[in-house]
Amino acid sequence: MDPDSAIFVMPGRTPRLTLRSGRAGGMHGSMATVLVTGANRGIGLAFCQLLRQRGDAVVAVCRRSSPELDATGARVIADVDVTTGHGAVTLAKALGSTRLDLAILNAGILRESGLDDLDLGDVREQLEVNAVGPLRIAQTLLPNLGRGSKLALITSRMGSIADNGSGGAYGYRMSKAALNAAGVSLAIDLRPRGVAVAILHPGYVRTEMTGHSGNVEAREAAQMLLARIGELTLETSGRFLHANGQTLPW
Numbered sequence: 001m002d003p004d005s006a007i008f009v010m011p012g013r014t015p016r017l018t019l020r021s022g023r024a025g026g027m028h029g030s031m032a033t034v035l036v037t038g039a040n041r042g043i044g045l046a047f048c049q050l051l052r053q054r055g056d057a058v059v060a061v062c063r064r065s066s067p068e069l070d071a072t073g074a075r076v077i078a079d080v081d082v083t084t085g086h087g088a089v090t091l092a093k094a095l096g097s098t099r100l101d102l103a104i105l106n107a108g109i110l111r112e113s114g115l116d117d118l119d120l121g122d123v124r125e126q127l128e129v130n131a132v133g134p135l136r137i138a139q140t141l142l143p144n145l146g147r148g149s150k151l152a153l154i155t156s157r158m159g160s161i162a163d164n165g166s167g168g169a170y171g172y173r174m175s176k177a178a179l180n181a182a183g184v185s186l187a188i189d190l191r192p193r194g195v196a197v198a199i200l201h202p203g204y205v206r207t208e209m210t211g212h213s214g215n216v217e218a219r220e221a222a223q224m225l226l227a228r229i230g231e232l233t234l235e236t237s238g239r240f241l242h243a244n245g246q247t248l249p250w
């Protein structure tokens, strides 16, 4: 079986096509189970810290944990590179039938290269991590999502074609535009299953990705993103939103 195949399913894990009701709780006051990718640092770590503080059960997915992540008390699933079938299999095995109220697909990379120093390897890598990776993980998580679950894709306004006023950043822009396209298809395909999808820009955030040069802290960005996710319904599924609530153009 090819773990990279679009129809790959873990043995014994049939993607749920029927609707599941009776969610354990979650974003309406009681404890939710929330999965976060890219959980070891940056915005992903801030998500884990905030979610644990509000009492949610957190499944923190990463390649390698960090002391800060370990300190949150989240359940850590390590050795998950979102670009590999091995990562998807590791995740599926560790999760088993764990029901997820929310999955936040946040792992991403930014490789700087302009037209004159364009590195096509970097372009491909960003497509793999930022676009193919989240789709692979979303597919892997299908058996764990049911009616009332939410899926949040952390994209970037740099994936907006209409908003591109400065050019450059080929691989990053292309990869986030592709992620946005996947997000809309996921919203359409998952609506009959009762799963709502958010496509979210976090703002310009002080993390390693930006050399800590953003204008908001990761915690503040994660807080705003969680507010948007809290507001998400099947009716608003598939929208492209700034963390501040503004609708972004495609």
Ligand code: NDP
Pocket: 037, 038, 039, 040, 041, 042, 043, 044, 062, 063, 064, 080, 081, 082, 083, 106, 107, 108, 109, 110, 129, 154, 155, 156, 157, 201, 202, 203, 204, 205, 206, 207, 208, 209, 210, 214
């Ligand atoms: P960071 O660079 O701080 O963190 C990136 C995270 O992604 C790390 O946990 C990293 O893990 C993980 N990651 C990278 N590659 C892989 C991979 N192949 N498999 C699994 N995990 C991987 O970035 P931010 O926290 O700033 O960014 C989080 C998200 O927000 C990204 O999707 C980014 O594109 C988006 N974003 C960020 C903005 C900002 O201003 N910071 C603006 C717009 C969007 P590891 O430690 O193993 O490398």
